[in-house]
Amino acid sequence: MVNYTTEISEGMVVLDAVLQIQAESAGDLACRWNCKAGKCGSCSAEINGKPKLMCMTRLNTLLMDEPVTIEPMRAFPPIKDLITDVSWNFEVKKRIKKFKPRPPDAPDGTWRMYQEDIDRVQEFRKCIECFLCQDVCHVLRDHEKHADFIGPRFLVYAAALEMHPLDTEDRLGELKDAHGLGYCNITKCCTKVCPENITITDNAIIPLKERVVDEFYDPFKKLVKLFRKK
Numbered sequence: 001m002v003n004y005t006t007e008i009s010e011g012m013v014v015l016d017a018v019l020q021i022q023a024e025s026a027g028d029l030a031c032r033w034n035c036k037a038g039k040c041g042s043c044s045a046e047i048n049g050k051p052k053l054m055c056m057t058r059l060n061t062l063l064m065d066e067p068v069t070i071e072p073m074r075a076f077p078p079i080k081d082l083i084t085d086v087s088w089n090f091e092v093k094k095r096i097k098k099f100k101p102r103p104p105d106a107p108d109g110t111w112r113m114y115q116e117d118i119d120r121v122q123e124f125r126k127c128i129e130c131f132l133c134q135d136v137c138h139v140l141r142d143h144e145k146h147a148d149f150i151g152p153r154f155l156v157y158a159a160a161l162e163m164h165p166l167d168t169e170d171r172l173g174e175l176k177d178a179h180g181l182g183y184c185n186i187t188k189c190c191t192k193v194c195p196e197n198i199t200i201t202d203n204a205i206i207p208l209k210e211r212v213v214d215e216f217y218d219p220f221k222k223l224v225k226l227f228r229k230k
Contacts, residue, residue: 014062015033029082099167172212186206188202
């Protein structure tokens with residue numbers, strides 16, 4: 001940890017202070033940012049120990065009688081200063097089965113869907129891939145289960161596909177085994193840190209768990225499958 005001091009003014013966010021320190025006294029300070037509007041997800045960091053976007057965290061909301069600590073996300077390997085290597089996330093996304101639509105069901109070659117089915121997956125599309133939910137997840141952060149668990153961000157991505165009214169792909173087997181859905185014990189910490197207010201646990205992860213239970217652990221379904229095989 002290195003201590004820096006800078007003048008702050010009304011309305012400044014943490015990213016403003018970091019960029020000011022870069023300009024004044026630490027020209028080699030590495031920091032990733034892009035839009036400065038809370039929409040690109042680039043400036044994720046841990047501010048006073050809590051995963052947040054630096055561009056959306058106003059300094060006047062922090063306790064300023066103590067130094068403000070800014071650290072890189074702990075769930076991913078550090079590269080330099082505030083920058084971490086998040087490339088693992090993009091490799092995980094490639095492992096999830098892609099969207100597979102059913103054949104068109106209208107005479108004009110288009111599809112018919114209910115609006116309520118479309119509305120159900122809309123909130124998942126708000127994700128800006130800041131990976132704060134991945135960072136705060138104890139399965140990745142504390143237990144380092146990166147090889148076994150895809151994390152809340154990609155459970156949201158899988159839910160968006162699974163709940164899409166046109167999708168026909170079956171991902172439940174992979175969610176149960178390869179993607180480690182069972183590791184999540186629904187603490188809702190991912191939901192709490194989401195800057196887009198996506199209801200990750202209740203609307204994505206729990207419904208996926210219910211689908212996996214229905215498919216693989218429902219005793220009645222197991223009995224039906226047994227008789228069908230015979």
